[in-house]
Amino acid sequence: MREIQLEVLRYSPETDSEPRFETFQVPCQEDWVVLDAINHVKDHMDSSLTYRWSCHMAVCGSCGMMVNGEPVLSCKAFIRDYPDKIRVEPLANFPIEKDLVVVMDDFMEKLKASKPYIIPKEEKSIDDGEYLQTPLQLEAFKQYSMCINCMLCYAACPQYALAPEFVGPAALALTYRYNKDSRDGGKAERAHMFSKSEGVWECSFVGACSEVCPKHVDPAAAIQLGKVESAVDYFKSFLMPWSR
Amino acid sequence: MAVHSHKALIWLPFAAGGMLAAFVLPIMIVLTTGFLFPGALSYERAYAFADNWIGKLILLGVILLPMWHAAHRLRITAHDFGIHNDAAVRWACYVLAGVGSVLTVVFLLAI
Amino acid sequence: MSRRPYVREVPRFTWWLKKKFYTEYMMREATCIAVALYSALLIIGLIRLSEGQAEYTAYLEAMRSPLGLILQLIILAFAVYHTITWFKLAPKGMPPMRFKDEKVQPKAIVAAHYAGWVGVSLVILLFVGLV
Numbered sequence: 001m002r003e004i005q006l007e008v009l010r011y012s013p014e015t016d017s018e019p020r021f022e023t024f025q026v027p028c029q030e031d032w033v034v035l036d037a038i039n040h041v042k043d044h045m046d047s048s049l050t051y052r053w054s055c056h057m058a059v060c061g062s063c064g065m066m067v068n069g070e071p072v073l074s075c076k077a078f079i080r081d082y083p084d085k086i087r088v089e090p091l092a093n094f095p096i097e098k099d100l101v102v103v104m105d106d107f108m109e110k111l112k113a114s115k116p117y118i119i120p121k122e123e124k125s126i127d128d129g130e131y132l133q134t135p136l137q138l139e140a141f142k143q144y145s146m147c148i149n150c151m152l153c154y155a156a157c158p159q160y161a162l163a164p165e166f167v168g169p170a171a172l173a174l175t176y177r178y179n180k181d182s183r184d185g186g187k188a189e190r191a192h193m194f195s196k197s198e199g200v201w202e203c204s205f206v207g208a209c210s211e212v213c214p215k216h217v218d219p220a221a222a223i224q225l226g227k228v229e230s231a232v233d234y235f236k237s238f239l240m241p242w243s244r
Numbered sequence: 245m246a247v248h249s250h251k252a253l254i255w256l257p258f259a260a261g262g263m264l265a266a267f268v269l270p271i272m273i274v275l276t277t278g279f280l281f282p283g284a285l286s287y288e289r290a291y292a293f294a295d296n297w298i299g300k301l302i303l304l305g306v307i308l309l310p311m312w313h314a315a316h317r318l319r320i321t322a323h324d325f326g327i328h329n330d331a332a333v334r335w336a337c338y339v340l341a342g343v344g345s346v347l348t349v350v351f352l353l354a355i
Numbered sequence: 356m357s358r359r360p361y362v363r364e365v366p367r368f369t370w371w372l373k374k375k376f377y378t379e380y381m382m383r384e385a386t387c388i389a390v391a392l393y394s395a396l397l398i399i400g401l402i403r404l405s406e407g408q409a410e411y412t413a414y415l416e417a418m419r420s421p422l423g424l425i426l427q428l429i430i431l432a433f434a435v436y437h438t439i440t441w442f443k444l445a446p447k448g449m450p451p452m453r454f455k456d457e458k459v460q461p462k463a464i465v466a467a468h469y470a471g472w473v474g475v476s477l478v479i480l481l482f483v484g485l486v
Contacts, residue, residue, distance in 0.1 A: 256416070259448075261440055262437075263441070265390055265413070265434070265437060265438075265441075266437060266438040266441040266442065266468075267438075267439075267472055267475045267476075268475060268476075268479065269390065269393065269434040269437070269470065269477040270359060270434050270435050270438060270476070271480065271481075272432045273393065273430060273434060273477050274431070275420070275423055275479075275480075275483060276396070276400075276418055276429045277419065277431075278419045280484075281480075281483055281484045282419075283387070284484065285402070285415060286415075286481045287408045287411045287412055287415075288392070288425055290404055290411065291404060291411075294401070294404060303401065304451075305395055307395075307397050307398060307401070309428035310390050310393070310394055311389070311391065311401070312396035313390065314387040314388070314390040314391035314394065315387075317384055317386075317390075318387050318388065318391065320374065320384070321381070321384040321385065321387060324371065324381060324384060325368070325381075326367045328366040328367075329481060330420075340448075344357075344394060344398055346430065347398050347401075347402065348398055351398075351401045351402050351404075352401065352407045353461060354405040355404060355405050
């Protein structure tokens with residue numbers, strides 16, 4: 001049993017003009033994660049504390065928040081790895097809805113506009129059988145398909161902070177994932193989000209997204225490779241105007 | 245075509261120049277300081293190097309590519325430092341690099 | 356129940372001082388000032404070379420004066436930092452490669468860049484020193 005000071009950024013849109021920190025003394029078990037400490041506060045100290053969580057096993061991507069200034073999944077952040085004073089804030093670079101809950105409308109719109117789903121090269125009926133894919137074809141995009149939309153990469157990205165119109169790491173990495181899928185033929189349909197100025201070209205390769213990604217998606221790599229492809233497509237469209 | 249940003253055009257020289265700068269700039273600086281082979285950059289030798297097409301082409305590459313790399317990076321970095329007037333910064337960086345390019349070509353041909 | 360989202364402002368001029376990771380990134384980006392300066396020095400050298408022996412020799416002497424050396428040493432420090440950071444990120448800019456049925460690891464790509472750096476530098480030194 002270890003007692004920690006949990007500083008939580010609170011904001012109630014109905015009563016507060018701006019966020020404020022509230023400190024809770026939380027007795028923690030050795031194997032607790034930060035999310036357990038927050039649940040303890042909600043269950044035993046202040047039931048009005050508002051936050052998102054679901055799976056408690058780094059799969060759902062709901063419980064992302066800033067812990068001591070770094071974006072992490074709070075279900076994956078073990079108390080034993082932190083000092084006695086732990087400061088919890090809502091994900092950076094997003095507006096605060098209430099307490100630790102952020103407004104994610106911007107991300108959701110960008111994700112939807114990026115068309116992160118297979119747009120088949122050729123429509124096949126069920127009778128024609130399944131779409132086949134070799135292990136090598138799978139390897140071309142598998143790592144980028146691990147994204148759980150937790151938005152930690154957006155909270156880490158200074159370019160998203162400075163230019164909110166930036167499509168951002170996760171949406172671009174997912175676009176790249178579907179562009180590289182051998183079953184897919186939708187690259188041209190995704191280019192309006194991917195290759196525009198606010199797409200891959202807004203990225204200055206800070207690399208923070210890949211550092212904080214809990215699923216090792218490496219969005220920075222997807223975006224760099226996307227720049228290469230986008231630059232090639234740009235020159236192709238000049239040299240071979242009929243290819244578009 | 246409309247969907248593609250023109251940043252794609254400048255990105256290839258940026259990447260090529262960054263790569264070239266990473267490999268050759270440190271050793272070039274060591275040579276121009278004269279710490280190693282101080283006599284190697286004498287007038288006769290430098291002139292002989294720049295007096296043929298291979299030498300001219302090499303000089304063109306090592307001067308222009310890193311310069312365009314720097315110009316593009318400076319444009320991006322100005323935004324990072326809080327200067328958000330990209331149109332003005334873009335013109336300043338690229339016009340300077342353009343002037344440098346013209347000077348390089350003109351004086352390489354003059355040798 | 357009304358929505359009234361609170362937006363936290365990011366400090367426009369000082370954000371990169373808040374985290375070491377961001378500060379290192381800005382140092383990496385700032386190397387471009389040194390690269391641009393060195394390009395300018397080279398272009399000046401080229402102009403002097405075309406003007407004649409006396410002008411070029413004076414340029415070379417200025418480059419090797421205490422002031423010229425200090426300037427070049429500062430540029431050298433930034434140039435080496437550029438090299439290190441460029442190689443560090445190189446694996447992310449390359450498509451997945453395979454060698455003998457194995458995926459090429461990022462570490463191997465970085466190591467190959469450093470080996471290439473040493474090789475290129477030696478070739479240039481040999482060329483300049485012997486030819």
